[in-house]
Amino acid sequence: MIRATNLHKRFGKVTAVEDVSFTAEDGMITGLLGPNGAGKTTTLRMLYTLVRPDRGTATVDGVDVTARPEDARRVLGVLPDARGLYPRLTAREHARYYGELHGLSGAALDKCVDELVDLLDMKELADRRAEGFSQGERVKVALARALVHGPRNVLLDEPTNGLDVMSTRAVRTLLRRLKDEGRCVVFSSHIMQEVAALCERIVVVAHGRVVAEGTPDALRASTGKDSLEEAFVATIGSEQGLMQ
Numbered sequence: 365m366i367r368a369t370n371l372h373k374r375f376g377k378v379t380a381v382e383d384v385s386f387t388a389e390d391g392m393i394t395g396l397l398g399p400n401g402a403g404k405t406t407t408l409r410m411l412y413t414l415v416r417p418d419r420g421t422a423t424v425d426g427v428d429v430t431a432r433p434e435d436a437r438r439v440l441g442v443l444p445d446a447r448g449l450y451p452r453l454t455a456r457e458h459a460r461y462y463g464e465l466h467g468l469s470g471a472a473l474d475k476c477v478d479e480l481v482d483l484l485d486m487k488e489l490a491d492r493r494a495e496g497f498s499q500g501e502r503v504k505v506a507l508a509r510a511l512v513h514g515p516r517n518v519l520l521d522e523p524t525n526g527l528d529v530m531s532t533r534a535v536r537t538l539l540r541r542l543k544d545e546g547r548c549v550v551f552s553s554h555i556m557q558e559v560a561a562l563c564e565r566i567v568v569v570a571h572g573r574v575v576a577e578g579t580p581d582a583l584r585a586s587t588g589k590d591s592l593e594e595a596f597v598a599t600i601g602s603e604q605g606l607m608q
């Protein structure tokens with residue numbers, strides 16, 4: 365379970381995140397939805413210990429991410445916004461390397477890597493070096509290394525950005541599977557339809573603040589709108605984030 369409480373973060377004069385609080389439960393997919401620049405990436409970065417909040421706290425399975433960042437990272441799998449890969453490592457070596465960093469080795473690590481290669485449909489990629497991988501291929505490798513240690517909590521920054529229809533479907537299937545396994549899944553997106561397709565719970569962020577939160581039904585009810593699309597427009601006050 366992930367809990368953010370009154371998170372704040374400024375960069376110079378820019379307030380990226382202002383008083384963001386929400387809870388993401390186990391066995392559920394929680395979507396952070398908001399237009400470009402809303403503060404989603406900064407919020408996720410604070411949760412996964414890359415950026416230190418100016419104020420506020422966040423916990424992952426009860427572990428304070430600021431006080432005990434290494435313990436928090438052990439129970440987190442992260443797909444960051446930058447999918448930087450090592451050009452000379454193969455896809456399989458990326459997953460193995462990250463598994464080793466988490467203390468896995470030998471047959472147990474091989475089994476985890478093989479499962480992910482299967483699950484992410486990476487057989488043809490697995491033993492190729494990452495140099496020259498397409499965007500979709502890079503996302504798959506980044507997902508494999510994020511999940512290799514079987515984290516209870518998974519944070520994903522715009523996981524389907526730039527993916528084609530088949531790859532998007534594969535990622536959605538994977539996220540649903542993680543949810544069904546009882547894990548806590550949080551992902552960010554600026555596309556309402558993406559969040560609507562996957563999430564039981566939506567946290568709408570605009571200008572660094574949570575402007576609405578709840579199930580898709582609750583969001584519709586609170587705005588008095590029939591469709592989630594209209595509710596989203598009403599909540600953030602613009603049509604940014606709707607696919608045309």
Ligand SMILES: Nc1ncnc2c1ncn2[C@@H]1O[C@H](COP(=O)(O)OP(=O)(O)OP(=O)(O)O)[C@@H](O)[C@H]1O
Pocket residue numbers: 375378379380381398399400401402403404405406407554
């Ligand atoms: N390291 C930084 N230095 C300066 N400003 C930053 C930094 N990181 C984020 N910001 C600013 O904070 C605000 C929120 O950015 P953030 O990346 O969190 O938004 P986002 O919701 O993830 O946007 P997008 O959908 O475009 O990725 C933006 O105005 C951004 O320019």
